[in-house]
Amino acid sequence: MFRPLSLLIINISKHNVASQIKYSTAILPRLSSEKYNIKRKSFGTINESDINHFRSILSENRVITDESDVLPYNIDWIKNCRGQSKVVLKPKTTDEVSEVLSYCNSKKLAVCPQGGNTGLVGGSVPVFDEIVLNFSLMNKVISLDDISGALVCEAGCVLENLDNYVRQHNLIMPLDLGAKGSCHIGGNVSTNAGGLRLLRYGNLHGSILGLEAVKADGTVIDCLRTLKKDNTGYHLKHLFIGSEGTLGVVTKVAVHCPAVSKAVSLGYFGVNTFEDVLQLYRNAKISLGEILSAFEMADNRAICSTVKNLKLTNPLEDYPFYVLIETSGCDEEHDSEKLNRFLSKEMESGHIIDGTVTSEPAKMRTIWNIRENIAEAGLHDGYVFKYDVSIPLNNYYDIVLLLRKKLEGKYTNIYGYGHIGDGNIHINVTVPEYSKEVCDMLEPYIFEQVAKLKGSISAEHGVGFRKPQFIHYSKDESALRLMKDLKHLMDPNGILNPYKVLPDV
Amino acid sequence: MFRPLSLLIINISKHNVASQIKYSTAILPRLSSEKYNIKRKSFGTINESDINHFRSILSENRVITDESDVLPYNIDWIKNCRGQSKVVLKPKTTDEVSEVLSYCNSKKLAVCPQGGNTGLVGGSVPVFDEIVLNFSLMNKVISLDDISGALVCEAGCVLENLDNYVRQHNLIMPLDLGAKGSCHIGGNVSTNAGGLRLLRYGNLHGSILGLEAVKADGTVIDCLRTLKKDNTGYHLKHLFIGSEGTLGVVTKVAVHCPAVSKAVSLGYFGVNTFEDVLQLYRNAKISLGEILSAFEMADNRAICSTVKNLKLTNPLEDYPFYVLIETSGCDEEHDSEKLNRFLSKEMESGHIIDGTVTSEPAKMRTIWNIRENIAEAGLHDGYVFKYDVSIPLNNYYDIVLLLRKKLEGKYTNIYGYGHIGDGNIHINVTVPEYSKEVCDMLEPYIFEQVAKLKGSISAEHGVGFRKPQFIHYSKDESALRLMKDLKHLMDPNGILNPYKVLPDV
Incomplete structure (x- = not known):
C-alpha cells in the first residue's frame, strides 16, 4: 500500500x-x-x-x-x-x-x-x-526587534529559513547545525540542540529569551517574553528546553540573535597528531580570543569517507587529522592580521602541516559542506551506529582507538569528529547492515567508558528512544527520581512522547 | 540585649x-x-x-x-x-x-x-x-580546569575571591556585580544574578555548567558535571538557578570561566540626551562588535549624588547622562584602533560631548567605583525604594521621568541607571525615611507601567520577600500555577524560604 x-x-x-x-x-x-x-x-x-x-x-x-x-x-x-x-x-x-x-x-x-x-x-x-x-504548518515569524536582536517565531520554522531571514537585518541565529535545512526551531529548543556556533554564542538555555509551550492537559504556558533579564519566579522555560517533548510541547519561541559579523574567515588544516589538535585549540583560544567562532576536528577516515561517498573534493591531501577554525569579527583587517599571525606561528611550530584559509563565501561553503555532511555520508556504508558524547579534552579521542581495537574485523569504518571547543565528539561506526552482535559489543561498553571519564553519554543528540536504558551512566538515582517526579507532575497520564528519555520505573 | x-x-x-x-x-x-x-x-x-x-x-x-x-x-x-x-x-x-x-x-x-x-x-x-x-563556611574551591575553564567550588565562596583566584589562571568569572566583595556564588546562582558582564558572557543559565543542590527533604541532587554539553534527561540545574532557595539549596557549583582579556579599556562619557545614549549603544554594537564588554548608563542625579555622598571624584563635568563603555579583547592595538575610530566618529556627530578613556587599571577602578557604588550611596539619603526592571529600550528611561512627576515634593532624589545592553534599568527613589504614603504611590504604579510595556518587574534582583504580590504583573496565571505545583512537588511542607517568591494561593 x-x-x-x-x-x-x-x-x-x-x-x-x-x-x-x-x-x-x-x-x-x-x-x-x-x-x-x-x-x-x-x-x-x-x-x-x-x-x-x-x-x-x-x-x-x-x-x-x-x-x-x-x-x-x-x-x-x-x-x-x-x-x-x-x-x-x-x-x-x-x-x-x-x-x-x-x-x-x-x-x-x-x-x-x-x-x-x-x-x-x-x-x-x-x-x-x-x-x-x-509542526510544519506553524512556521511563521511573529516579530523581530533588530536593535535588541529578539526574534519571535512559531515552533515549526526551519532553522535555515530563520537564519536567512534575520541575516537581512544584520543578525544571525545563535545556533547552526548540519540539519539546518530541515530541522525546526521548536525541535532545536526541545532537544537543546548544540551545533557549530555553541563555542561562540553558548547554548540554548542562554539564547532562548522566552517560549510558549502546551502541557499534556492542554494548558498553555506563556513565557514568551523577549527580555534578556527577567527574574520573576521560577525560570519555567528551561523545563521545556531539552526535555524532548515529554514535559510539554513548544509552540513559540523568542530567540536572542547576535549581530552578524562583517568579517568571517575559515581555515582548514591538516594536522599530524591529536596532541597537535589540542595544542592548536589552546593556542587559538589565546591568539584569536574573541574572534574564534568555531573549532572543529575530524579524523582522516571521517573526511575521506565523506569525500568519497558524497563525491566531494577535499582541498587538502591526506592527513591524520583535519581542523576547521572559523573566525568572525567586525574588522576584516584586524581579524586577518590575527589569523595570519596565528597561522605562521603554528606552521612554524609544526602543529599545522598544510592548510587553506579563505573568506570567500563559496569556498567557505565547500569546506563546511564536507564537515556538515559527515553524519549523512555514513549512511552510504549501510547502517551507522552513531554516538555523541562529551569527554574531557585530554581523553577526547581515545574512545575511537578503543573501539577500532575492540571491533576489529566487525566494521566497515569507525571515525570520530566533533566540536573540540565543547568537548563533544561524534563517533560513527558503520557496518553493512544493523547487527545485534556489533550493537552488543558497542553498548553499554562505550557508555561505561564515557562514564568512567565523567563524560556525558549524550552531549547534544539527547536521549530519545534509543538511550533511556543508558541514562544512568550520566545521571544518578536522585536526579532520575526528580525527573520522574517532574514527568508525573506535568504529564500524569504519560501521553507526551512515551518510551522516550526516562527509563521505566 | x-x-x-x-x-x-x-x-x-x-x-x-x-x-x-x-x-x-x-x-x-x-x-x-x-x-x-x-x-x-x-x-x-x-x-x-x-x-x-x-x-x-x-x-x-x-x-x-x-x-x-x-x-x-x-x-x-x-x-x-x-x-x-x-x-x-x-x-x-x-x-x-x-x-x-x-x-x-x-x-x-x-x-x-x-x-x-x-x-x-x-x-x-x-x-x-x-x-x-x-553558607559562609562552605567556601572552598574544589577544582579548576584551566583549559576548559571549568571552576568547581562550594556555594559559600565570595564572588570576588573566586574572580581573583581564576585570574591567576588567566580566566575570569562570567559575572561581576557591585556586591562582589560579599555575595556568595551560591546566592548568585540561586538568584540568577545578572550584573555587569552579562552583555558579553550571557546569563547564569548559560554559564553554570553544573550544580549540586539539596532538596527540602535532604535529598542531594547531583548535577555537578563540568561539561559544556550534556543532553541526558531534564536539565534539572535550571530549577535551582533563580528560584531563590525555595526549591532547593545550592551547595556546589561548576561555572564556565571565560579567558581573561589581555587588553581592557574603559571609556566614560558625558551625553546630552537619552536618545543620544541609545544611538551610542546602536553604534557601539556595530563599531566595537565582539570587543564590547559593558555598556552602562547613569543619569546626572545618580552620578552626582553618589559622588557627593561617598566623597568620590567625578572625572567629568556635569552632563545629563553618563555612559560607561568597556572593551576587552586579545590585541591591545586592534582594540584601541576600534575604540578611537568609534570615539572620533561619535564626538564628531555630537553623541558624545566629553569623555575620558583609560586602560590603566587604577583609573578604570576609579570610574567603575562610581558606577558600582550608586546602589550603596542612596542609603546616605535615608531610605531607598529600589526598583530593578527590564523595559524595551525605546521606553527605557521614561519611567524615571514619570516617577519624578508623580512624586513631586515627596522625595529626596529619583534617579535611573543600569545596563542598557540588557534593557535593564535600576530606579532608586530616596526619601528621608520609609513612608507608607510614598510606597503606596510607587507600588503597584511602577509595576503597572512596566507590565504595559511588556517588561519585567524584576530584571535581576528577584522576587524575594518584597514582590510576590506583584509577580502577576510579569507572569500569567498558568505559569504561576505551574510554579506552585513545582514548589509543592519539591518542598511539600513549604519549609524552604517561606513568604518568598510565590504569593499565597
Whole structure:
C-alpha cells in the first residue's frame, strides 16, 4: 500500500540527494517495537470518532490518515526507528495544539510531537501508534526587534529559513547545525540542540529569551517574553528546553540573535597528531580570543569517507587529522592580521602541516559542506551506529582507538569528529547492515567508558528512544527520581512522547 | 540585649565603610512581619531539643543562638527587612546541609538559606523565626580546569575571591556585580544574578555548567558535571538557578570561566540626551562588535549624588547622562584602533560631548567605583525604594521621568541607571525615611507601567520577600500555577524560604 518511493523519500529526507538515492534502494527499517523488544503501554487506541474530533479541530486536510501518507512520519532520518502511527495532525495555532492535547489527555491517547524529524536518537518518531503532532504548518515569524536582536517565531520554522531571514537585518541565529535545512526551531529548543556556533554564542538555555509551550492537559504556558533579564519566579522555560517533548510541547519561541559579523574567515588544516589538535585549540583560544567562532576536528577516515561517498573534493591531501577554525569579527583587517599571525606561528611550530584559509563565501561553503555532511555520508556504508558524547579534552579521542581495537574485523569504518571547543565528539561506526552482535559489543561498553571519564553519554543528540536504558551512566538515582517526579507532575497520564528519555520505573 | 553596635555593623555590611557609618546612627529596621503585616504560617517552633540535635550534626560553635550574634543575620543589607530567627546554622559540608534539612522537614521547621546577604528584595533574611542556614563556611574551591575553564567550588565562596583566584589562571568569572566583595556564588546562582558582564558572557543559565543542590527533604541532587554539553534527561540545574532557595539549596557549583582579556579599556562619557545614549549603544554594537564588554548608563542625579555622598571624584563635568563603555579583547592595538575610530566618529556627530578613556587599571577602578557604588550611596539619603526592571529600550528611561512627576515634593532624589545592553534599568527613589504614603504611590504604579510595556518587574534582583504580590504583573496565571505545583512537588511542607517568591494561593 505504499505510495511510489520517490514521494516517500522527499518527505523522509530533505537533507540532500545522497540519502534519497540510498533510501530508494533500501528496505524499510524494522519496526522499533520489534527491533528493540518494547511493550506497548496501556494508552487508548485511536478510533473513527477520535479522527472526526480532530477533523473538527483542524479541518479535513490537516488530519492525515492514509497509510502511505503517514509512513514517512513514522521513520526517522537515519532509518533506525519505525513507528506504527495511524494519524498525523498538523496544527496551525497554539489553540489547536491545546485543543488536541486536551482531548488526547482526556482519552489517554499518546502523542509524538515532531519537528523536522532530523533527530538521531529516535525521539521524533512514534514507537507504537502514538499520534504524530507535526509542526510544519506553524512556521511563521511573529516579530523581530533588530536593535535588541529578539526574534519571535512559531515552533515549526526551519532553522535555515530563520537564519536567512534575520541575516537581512544584520543578525544571525545563535545556533547552526548540519540539519539546518530541515530541522525546526521548536525541535532545536526541545532537544537543546548544540551545533557549530555553541563555542561562540553558548547554548540554548542562554539564547532562548522566552517560549510558549502546551502541557499534556492542554494548558498553555506563556513565557514568551523577549527580555534578556527577567527574574520573576521560577525560570519555567528551561523545563521545556531539552526535555524532548515529554514535559510539554513548544509552540513559540523568542530567540536572542547576535549581530552578524562583517568579517568571517575559515581555515582548514591538516594536522599530524591529536596532541597537535589540542595544542592548536589552546593556542587559538589565546591568539584569536574573541574572534574564534568555531573549532572543529575530524579524523582522516571521517573526511575521506565523506569525500568519497558524497563525491566531494577535499582541498587538502591526506592527513591524520583535519581542523576547521572559523573566525568572525567586525574588522576584516584586524581579524586577518590575527589569523595570519596565528597561522605562521603554528606552521612554524609544526602543529599545522598544510592548510587553506579563505573568506570567500563559496569556498567557505565547500569546506563546511564536507564537515556538515559527515553524519549523512555514513549512511552510504549501510547502517551507522552513531554516538555523541562529551569527554574531557585530554581523553577526547581515545574512545575511537578503543573501539577500532575492540571491533576489529566487525566494521566497515569507525571515525570520530566533533566540536573540540565543547568537548563533544561524534563517533560513527558503520557496518553493512544493523547487527545485534556489533550493537552488543558497542553498548553499554562505550557508555561505561564515557562514564568512567565523567563524560556525558549524550552531549547534544539527547536521549530519545534509543538511550533511556543508558541514562544512568550520566545521571544518578536522585536526579532520575526528580525527573520522574517532574514527568508525573506535568504529564500524569504519560501521553507526551512515551518510551522516550526516562527509563521505566 | 544587643551587642555593641560596632560588631553588629561588621557583620551586616561588609560592603564598605560608608554604610557602616550610616548604620551606626540609625535605629533598627522595623520587623518585616509588622511593617508588611504578614501572618506566620503553621511551621514548627524550634526548641532546645532541636538545638541539641543541630549541635550534634554541626558541633557547638556552628550553631549560633546568642540573640545579639543572631541579629545581623536577621537584617538585610538595605535595612528594609528584619526577621526574628533564633538560630543560625553554619554547615561545612553537603552532608551536613542534607542532615539539617532532612531533620527540619520532618519537624516542619522553616529554613531561610543565606549567602552573602546582599539581596535587595528581602529574600536572604527570615521573616519570622525561620532557621538561618548560612553558607559562609562552605567556601572552598574544589577544582579548576584551566583549559576548559571549568571552576568547581562550594556555594559559600565570595564572588570576588573566586574572580581573583581564576585570574591567576588567566580566566575570569562570567559575572561581576557591585556586591562582589560579599555575595556568595551560591546566592548568585540561586538568584540568577545578572550584573555587569552579562552583555558579553550571557546569563547564569548559560554559564553554570553544573550544580549540586539539596532538596527540602535532604535529598542531594547531583548535577555537578563540568561539561559544556550534556543532553541526558531534564536539565534539572535550571530549577535551582533563580528560584531563590525555595526549591532547593545550592551547595556546589561548576561555572564556565571565560579567558581573561589581555587588553581592557574603559571609556566614560558625558551625553546630552537619552536618545543620544541609545544611538551610542546602536553604534557601539556595530563599531566595537565582539570587543564590547559593558555598556552602562547613569543619569546626572545618580552620578552626582553618589559622588557627593561617598566623597568620590567625578572625572567629568556635569552632563545629563553618563555612559560607561568597556572593551576587552586579545590585541591591545586592534582594540584601541576600534575604540578611537568609534570615539572620533561619535564626538564628531555630537553623541558624545566629553569623555575620558583609560586602560590603566587604577583609573578604570576609579570610574567603575562610581558606577558600582550608586546602589550603596542612596542609603546616605535615608531610605531607598529600589526598583530593578527590564523595559524595551525605546521606553527605557521614561519611567524615571514619570516617577519624578508623580512624586513631586515627596522625595529626596529619583534617579535611573543600569545596563542598557540588557534593557535593564535600576530606579532608586530616596526619601528621608520609609513612608507608607510614598510606597503606596510607587507600588503597584511602577509595576503597572512596566507590565504595559511588556517588561519585567524584576530584571535581576528577584522576587524575594518584597514582590510576590506583584509577580502577576510579569507572569500569567498558568505559569504561576505551574510554579506552585513545582514548589509543592519539591518542598511539600513549604519549609524552604517561606513568604518568598510565590504569593499565597
